[in-house]
Amino acid sequence: MKVLIKNIKELLQIRTEQVDKLAGADMKTLPQLDNAYLILEGEHIASFGKMENLDTSEDFDTIIDATGQTVLPTWIDSHTHLVYAGNRELEFVDRINGLSYEEIFNRGGGILNSAKKLQETTEDELYNQSKKRLEEVISLGTGAVEIKSGYGLTVESELKMLRVIKRLKENYPIEIKATFLGAHAFPSEFKDNHQGYIDQIINEMIPAIAKEKLADFIDAFLETGYFSNEETAQILQAGQKHGMIAKVHVNQFTTIGGIKTCVDNGALSVDHLEIVNDEDIAILKDSKTMPVALPTCSFFISIPYTPARKIIDAGLPLALASDSNPGTTPSHNMNFVVSTACIKMKMTPEEAINAATINAAYAMGIEKEYGSITVGKKANLIITKPLHSFYELPYAFGTNNIDKVILKGKIQ
Ligand SMILES: N=CN[C@@H](CCC(=O)O)C(=O)O
Ligand SMILES: [Zn+2]
Known part of the structure; x- marks a missing residue:
């Protein structure tokens, strides 16, 4: 042809x-x-x-x-949670009425709300809900997409999510990479026993996922109130032993030394970075790690935008991604991501397009082909x-x- x-x-x-x-x-x-x-x-x-x-x-x-x-x-979307069950439109209204993302999470909403829905959804139903979003992603001009697990939070449900990602990969022409994000939040039964859940991730989830070759990357939500530096390091290192490269949620709400943990553990990308200090920038400067900004997440939950000018003007690269997910970004439109980066983060159209194509390909490890x-x-x-x-x-x-x-x- x-x-x-x-x-x-x-x-x-x-x-x-x-x-x-x-x-x-x-x-x-x-x-x-x-x-x-x-x-x-x-x-x-x-x-x-x-x-x-x-x-x-x-x-x-x-x-x-x-x-x-x-x-x-085509756009390359290196950070999504496209596979999920149901949605969180009620939390959207809660936030309009004054509750913060943190307050909603502390009431058992947020990630745990999506996990509950996903655990109750069959694999076929999850596939059917997710494929509709993937078809829309393609029609909006995205040609490669990374998709994370992380709304399962049990061995069985994390595997269910990753198997759905595998089916999407087999059935659609869009390039797909899968990321294991068991460390997205602590299930309520492990609220006071963090190590118990981490042991489950390390001893049960990672080996089972590796056996079925279901994940290219490993992720964790390294953030105050979620996974600490030490907890994240354990998980990233366990993933690496099975060939999963780190791509990490970090510095979304606070900076607690997480960027150093990610760089020290060979992260391909560090994603979010709404809050970054000079030390974080210096650490990234000496690394091969790609900073990834998610401006439509900032737009939707009204948090600061990643300081793109500070990052680029310091000589660093920057990639853009959608963060498509039911809680903080129910949108997978990379055209809007590029617009928002220009309008709110003062990136020029040239910078934003480079960030959503070449640099985004690097953040997914596909830069030689896309x-x-x-x-x-x-x-x-x-x-x-x-x-x-x-x-x-x-x-x-x-x-x-x-x-x-x-x-x-x-x-x-
Ligand atoms: N911050 C962590 N994870 C997602 C949101 C998860 C959720 O609220 O469902 C994010 O990247 O924004
Ligand atoms: Zn995310």
């Missing part, structure tokens, strides 16, 4: 050489080609160039005329509706400016 996309107004994120990640001032540049063509062969990008250099004698199975339209790599228009990479593309320029994508927030999504060379 050979596809030609011709007359492209702006072809964005073209990279002739492999770029693993972009940091600091390099994030300001988004290379583009105007009046371009792009050729796809099978699942991959075969070539691209200026229209005047297109070899018109070549034959194609499909030709797409993209006059006036922008083409860019994240840019590079010959040999997977043909995962967004073709927008006609735009004045790509600036209109983050500018016209809330408008769906996507015309077509192509995953692995196929129009969706």
Whole structure:
């Protein structure tokens, strides 16, 4: 199958050489080609160039005329909790009426509320609820997504979530990576026996998950009132023994030295970072760990935004992700994530697009195959509706400016 996309107004994120990640001032540049063509062969990008250099004698199975339209790599969403049961709209109203996220959790709501619902939901039902969200994710231009467990909190229910993720992976063309997040919250029966639950994670959950090869990554909610530095370190190290790389929820509400724990344990990414101090930044500067901001979580629960300017201006990279989940971000729209990063975090459109493509691919460990228009990479593309320029994508927030999504060379 050979596809030609011709007359492209702006072809964005073209990279002739492999770029693993972009940091600091390099994030300001988004290379583009105007009046371009792009050729796809099978699942991959075969070539691209200026229209005047297109070899018109070549034959194609499909030709797409993209006059006036922008083409860019699909979004990469490196942090989601897309598999969950039911929703938490009542807590949404509780928060409008004045309760905080913490107060709701302390009353037995929050993560434990979602865990209760998930434990009562069959695997098939969970799959059916989750696939609807995944289909929407694809239609919104996302071509790779990380999905976490963490609403099971028992051996059986954590396995149920991860098996659902595996089924989604088998049945959809979107690239999916799975993360084990048994350390999302302590179940109420372990409120006063943290080590009891940690032992269950280490001795029962991780070996069972590894046996079925259900997780690429391991995560924990390293936060005051959830998992401490020492508790998180134990869990990350146990996961690593089974080949699961750390990607951690940290610094969402407080900074308690968690970034150091994550970096010391070889974390691929540290996610949230709404609260960061100078020491956290210095530790990240000396690391290979990708900071990941989740601006639509800040939007939904009205907490500070990750200080993107402070992070990027210190010379660090930054990735963007949705955090899609029933409690803090019931949305999986990466277009809105990119808009929010520009509007609320003062990232330029170029920085935000780099953060949601190349840097996001790094945060998922898929940077060699995804994240840019590079010959040999997977043909995962967004073709927008006609735009004045790509600036209109983050500018016209809330408008769906996507015309077509192509995953692995196929129009969706
Ligand atoms: N903060 C931890 N986990 C999720 C929210 C979980 C929930 O409230 O259900 C997050 O990333 O925001
Ligand atoms: Zn999360």
